[in-house]
Structures are given as C-alpha cells and as structure tokens.
Amino acid sequence: MANTFRMGGVHPEPNKLTAGMKIEPAALPKQAVFPLSQHIGAPAVPCVQKGDRVLVGTKIAEPGGFMSAFIHSSVSGKVAKIDTIVDASGQRKPAIFIDVEGDEWEPSIDRSDKVALQCDMAASDIIDKIRNAGVVGMGGACFPTHVKLCPPKDCKIDTLIINAVECEPYLTADHRLMLEYSDQIIVGIRIILRALGIDRAVIGIEENKPDAIELMKMKTAMVSGIEVMPLKMRYPQGGEKQLIEAVTGRQVPPPPALPANVGCVVQNVGTVFAIYEAVQKNKPLFERIVTVTGKSVSNPCNLKVRMGTPVSQLIEQAGGMPQDTGKLISGGPMMGRPLLGTEAPVVKGTSGILMLPEKDAVRREERNCIRCAKCVQACPMGLEPYLLGTASENADWETAEENWITSCIECGCCQSTCPSRRPLLDWVRLGKNKVNGIIRARNAKK
C-alpha cells in the first residue's frame, strides 16, 4: 500500500489530458513582459533602463531584499519601457517590457544538450549560483530557492524530498519533465544534496504516473541515497506539509515553524531541473514548462516557454480559445488564479494555462451552511473551515486566530466539497491575510 498523508484531502478528476504529449518549444514572443514580483517577498528592482540592449540571460532586475530574486531576460532585444501590466495575480503591477530582436544568448550559457554529470563545487558556491540564476520554487508558490537551501542554524536537516506529485488536475508539466529530462533531474538532486550536506533524498510521485515512477526507479537504481516513493493519489499531496507527512510520517507544527524544523527540505522537480541548469549550464531561470490544456481545447500541449511570453500566444499554439470557455486560469483548477485577460505574461510560477468550459467554471448559488462538516473532513490541515469562514465574514479575527487560520494552505478542498457551495476559501483567505497582518503588527510592536 502506497503512502499518503493522514487526514483530509479530496479526489478531483485527474483530467491529465496532456500526459502523453511531448514537450514542444513555444514560439518567441514579439514583446516579452517581465513583472517585477514573480516570487514571494520583496519585488525585484530593475537594473536596466529604457533603450538598453539585452541578451537572452541578461540580468534585468535585482533582488529587492533578502527574500527576493533576480530576474533575467528570456529574449534578446531592446528594453521598450518600464510600465505596469495586469499580471496573473489580477492586480496591476510594474513590469519591464522588452522588444524582441533576434535570439542572441549570453556567451556564458552552455547551450549543448550533453548532460553535465560532474559537480565538485562547495555548498556556498552552489547556493550563490542558484541565487544568481534567480531560481525560485517552480511549484507555484515561487519561494526563493536560495533562502530555502539555507535553513536556520538550529535545524538539522536529514532528508531532501523531491516533489514530483503534481496532484493538481490537468497539469502535466512536471510529469513530462521527469520523462524527458530524468538524467538532468538526478544530477540536480545530487547538487542539492551537496549544497545541504546530506545524503538522503526521496522522490515522491503519485501512482497515476507509473511511467515516471518506473523511469525514475531505473535511473536511481545505481545512485546511492536517492529513493523513489510511489504515493497514493490524493489532493493536496503536493502541499509541502502533506508531502512531508506522506513520505516521512513527520508532522510540521503550525506556523511559524518551517519544514526545516522536522529535518526536511522540499523541492519541486521543476526547481531541481532549474537548479541543474543554473549550476551545470550557467543558465538562469528564464524558461519553464507550461501545460496548456482544457477539455474542449483542440490541441492541448506541454510547451517550453520563455518567461514573459503573453498567454494569448500559448493559447494560439494550442489551437485557440474554445468557444465555450468560461474561465481562463493560470495554474490548475484547484489552486490556480483566474486570469483577467490573455495579455498576462508567463512568469516563473505559471505551471499551466487552463481553459475551463462554462459549465465547469461557473459557481452555483450560495446557500446556508447546513453543518454537515464535510469541509472539516476534507481539510488536510485539520482545521474547521466553516468556523473560520464565518469568523472572517463577521470580522471576528480573534476567533479566526485562535482556530489556527494561519495554518491554512489555501488548497480549496473545503470549498470544493461544500454541498451548499459556500465560498469558504475566499473568506478564509481574507481572514488569513488580516490575521497575518495583525500578527505582524503585534510582533513589530514588541
């Protein structure tokens, strides 16, 4: 029996339409747009000006603080302007616009296909390289990777967990990456192990990807310390805390505790690939795999996309937007965010573009809570979503805080199981934001 996490979770339809589609390169955009906040933490600060010429891989923005990341150009051309754009968050944010001219790469980037196996660098050099390449968590949260690889001094790390679960329905970017770049991923894992100074890594893969499990098992058979663990299919297994529990049986205490407190570091398989490219090939993070999919999309596909490419171009490559599209989502159907328009650019955290048909997308009318406790059963964090939802609807932030609203991982299980179609996650998100603000203000006062 395969492992999984203990409580909660749901079983959405997998709908992995693109699991068998090879990764294809996406066409270069005419103009690439780079929002300055593509990661958690402070927005980056532009280090180019209007009219500057840049190459593929040129740094265009510097970190705006410790918790921040570099941004590199994914195209060669001229900086057209530094203006604002509506990004995937639905807000208007500052961004750098670059007009594409040709495709000229920085000479330092190794563009050969050969897998570079050897890495003898010191841990600090590896982390420095990762930082300079602007690598962030590719699972969707976009946590700066170099910060994650420097755990607090008092935490002893013993296990590196590779998140290859991809529990979100529809998305297949990580799945395809494992099938097509398995050697690079193994090297990437060895680099992270070296950076952390440990010797045990576990790759967690859900059972609905038997081909990936088999391939990774075969590739890791000869490598000591790396183990592949098939996991039972269940959403949200790709959540950091759920994955740690599924793989090691350890439970991460509520915030402000980190996974490092239980001796684990979790990295997404996409991040591992980005780390490989950054360290072995000197290639900054400016490309990623994006699944463009939807039930009525004529040509759903997995694309290797340069960051900054407008979503409209990917949709075109997938055969255009279907007539019955009700919602355009960046990411998966569970945790993705609705896009306000097709001009939003692909950023570091864009794992998929999903076109949901009208009948699947529209929320039905909300009714009263009938106290069936389905949300409580579904919550993978053991919270009481109905209570948190009501507390934040009534602006009762004390109750929300006492009931651990800050532990919510915003997976949306509660909302998807609610028979009264209550917008629980919306309210809990609001409450979590407010309570986090209150806690920050309180800590600042101390």
Place this chain on the structure above:
Amino acid sequence: MSPILTAVLVLGITGLVLGIVLFVVARKFAVEEDPRIGQITGLLPGANCGGCGFPGCAAFAEACVKRDSMDGMKCSVCKSEVMQQIAAITGHEVEAGAAKVAVVRCDGSCENRPRVNFYDGASSCAVAAMQTGGETGCFYGCLGCGDCVGACKFGAIEMDPETGLPVVDQEKCTACGACAKACPRGIIELRNRNKLDRRIYVCCVNRDKGPVAKKACAVACIGCGKCVKACQFEAITLENNLAYIDFEKCRLCRKCVDECPQHTIHAVNFPPRKPAAVAPETEQSAVAPKAEAAPNPVEQNS
C-alpha cells in the same frame, strides 16, 4: 407550628438579613461615577457607531469628562449645538468643526465602465479586492459588493441597482466614517457639507496614466491638469495622474467643472446654470446633466 408558617418565617428572616447585608455593602463599596458621564451619554445618539474613535457612546462620554480638553473629541453624529452642550457640561471649549458628509468618488456605472470580467467569489468587496482586480478594467474604482452598505449603522448608504454604485443619503449620513473605513479601495471620503450642501469633487480615484484610465472608464480622471490651471484658489492638486480638490480651499466657483474634458468633476446641489456662461454651448449641455445626476437619486431616497 404549621410547616407553612415555618417556611414563611425562615424565608422572611433570611430575606431580611440578606437585604440588610446588601444595603450595607452597596453603601460601603459604592463606586462614585461622575454624574456628568450619565448626562453626556444621554445627549449622545447611542448608536455606538465608533465614528469618534471610541468603542461606544459611553466610552466617548467618559473620555470627554476625563480629558483636559475637547481637542479632537467630536461626535460626528451630533449636531454642533449638541457638541456645545456637551462642552458646557465638561467645562471645556469645543472647536466648531465643519459638518461633513460621505462622498462616493467613483462614477463607474455599468454604462461608463464596461464589465470586462466576471467575479463570482464571496460577495464582499474586501475579498474581491484581495483576489482580483474586480470586474472592470479599473483597478481603483468601486467593486460594487456593498461592504459600505453593511458598515453603515444609519441606513444612509444604499446600492443603486442601475449603476451598481453606492449612493449616500445626505440627510441620514452622519459622517461617522464607517463606510470610508470599510471600503478596500478607499473611494469614500468625508468632505465638508458647505452651504446648502453644495459640493464639488473629483469623482474618481484612478491613478493610472491617462490612456489606461480612459480605456477602463469613460469618466475617469486622466490627469490632464486642466482643472489645476482653471482653479484660482490653488485648491486642486494633481498627484499620480489624479486630481484632488481640497475642500477647505475650494470656493465652489465651478470653473473646474466646466474645464474637465472627462466630466469627472461633479458639482452637486447647485442650481442649474444660466445659459450665458463662459463655456461653449455644446460642452455646457454635456456638463449640466452630469452635475445634476448625483443629487437626484438622493432626493428619491430621502
């Protein structure tokens, strides 16, 4: 002795003894409350709206008595005569602040601001503001979920189903500021009532550059600065592509209203203009209904 008599006697004596104890205790440990607190609480409206910054009317009354001066102490609901009475009780001077009213600075009706999106999340402006940019191309304007209506304790604000915007009933509005606090976009502002409730204000808070703002909303402020030039009293400032009229400096001359190419500046409760005005005829006719548009729904409500 019959059991009934015993019961009556026991209960009677117990009651008498406990009564005496209670009387003594009440006398000995009586808390002396300043009688003025009760008087002031009686004068206050008792709505506990929190507009004064205190948790309720009683807390405000207590603070009035305890403080050395009435600086910054103002019940926005009370008329100035009532404030004078309160000041007389406490023995301090009270500044005669101008009466204010909540003003909705957004004219993004369904007609002016086309819907480009569809929001079907929780019906709360706070949630909508956090999760998306709203249903229109304007990222600053009214979200239309009615958080301000829920916040008003006086029933002075209502959503107009036709425009999808909140409308303030100027008769009922007490300027407690609850709606302004509740609005996540900050479109509601407390402005001076002035004589005859005449007000001139920029009915927009969009800080986007001109073309972007204009694309999102037909009546958005584009930051052209024409009103700034037109104003003789330096009451208008232009910051972040948005004009703002300082209501303390504004002399209600209405020059800016004529000048605004977007008809973003609203003048409410003014009598209709005489035809012989400075501005050309065509522009005049376009401006006049605009100026009248705002007070009309209010009159219907009140």
